[in-house]
Amino acid sequence: MGCVAAQTRWSGHHLPWRPPLCLSGRAIKTQGTDACARLRAGLFHSAMAKLYFNYSTMNAGKSTILLQASHNYIERGMQTFLVTARLDDRAGAGRIASRIGIGAQAACFDATTDMQALIANRLAQGACACVFIDEAQFLTTDQVWQLVRVVDDLCVPVMCYGLRVDFMGQLFPGSAALLALADEMREIRTICHCGKKATMVVRRGPDGRAMRGGDQVQIGGNETYVSLCRRHWREAMEG
Numbered sequence: 001m002g003c004v005a006a007q008t009r010w011s012g013h014h015l016p017w018r019p020p021l022c023l024s025g026r027a028i029k030t031q032g033t034d035a036c037a038r039l040r041a042g043l044f045h046s047a048m049a050k051l052y053f054n055y056s057t058m059n060a061g062k063s064t065i066l067l068q069a070s071h072n073y074i075e076r077g078m079q080t081f082l083v084t085a086r087l088d089d090r091a092g093a094g095r096i097a098s099r100i101g102i103g104a105q106a107a108c109f110d111a112t113t114d115m116q117a118l119i120a121n122r123l124a125q126g127a128c129a130c131v132f133i134d135e136a137q138f139l140t141t142d143q144v145w146q147l148v149r150v151v152d153d154l155c156v157p158v159m160c161y162g163l164r165v166d167f168m169g170q171l172f173p174g175s176a177a178l179l180a181l182a183d184e185m186r187e188i189r190t191i192c193h194c195g196k197k198a199t200m201v202v203r204r205g206p207d208g209r210a211m212r213g214g215d216q217v218q219i220g221g222n223e224t225y226v227s228l229c230r231r232h233w234r235e236a237m238e239g
């Protein structure tokens with residue numbers, strides 16, 4: 001239910017085109033079909049390019065929202081560039097898929113990828129209105145700084161989607177850097193079984209109990225993760 005509410009609320013946030021703003025915050029005048037065509041091609045978004053971090057806990061519908069936001073651009077004749085973590089091959093390598101059954105091809109990053117070079121290479125092949133990055137919690141701090149340069153120097157908006165904290169309640173490195181550096185942050189909400197907002201996640205072991213240790217990264221097995229409010233996360237971890 002939380003997911004549905006989030007999608008409804010979010011769909012409006014991602015209308016991809018608003019008049020670009022100059023540095024004073026006023027809309028840049030754009031007249032004529034040529035200007036409109038160029039705007040649609042994504043060549044005039046420099047003044048509005050920002051680094052966004054859309055965060056949540058597990059199973060809140062992040063990939064669904066990412067795919068819908070990208071679709072909003074494509075529907076209006078603009079191109080997007082989708083990137084996901086190479087180690088997340090649940091949907092097949094280089095594919096972003098949502099639990100409700102939609103998906104799209106994506107480029108991959110791992111810890112060695114130069115994100116600025118990857119995106120610059122894509123831009124060299126044609127206009128791109130927005131870059132979408134799934135599983136952004138797996139970015140390194142250096143890679144988040146590379147995304148900052150994409151936004152500031154290449155003037156392309158970058159929308160990152162990822163988990164805020166792991167099952168131990170610790171920030172992921174990519175999320176910590178994004179929380180520090182993003183221009184805008186938005187929370188994608190889902191709910192605990194008690195109805196409160198879920199901000200934490202537990203990983204269940206084979207015995208069904210919450211695990212208190214283990215690797216931060218475990219891809220797949222989404223069913224072993226349960227999103228909870230902080231109070232119920234503490235009960236699960238301390239009980």
Ligand SMILES: [Zn+2]
Pocket residue numbers: 192193194195196228229230231232
């Ligand atoms: Zn709860």
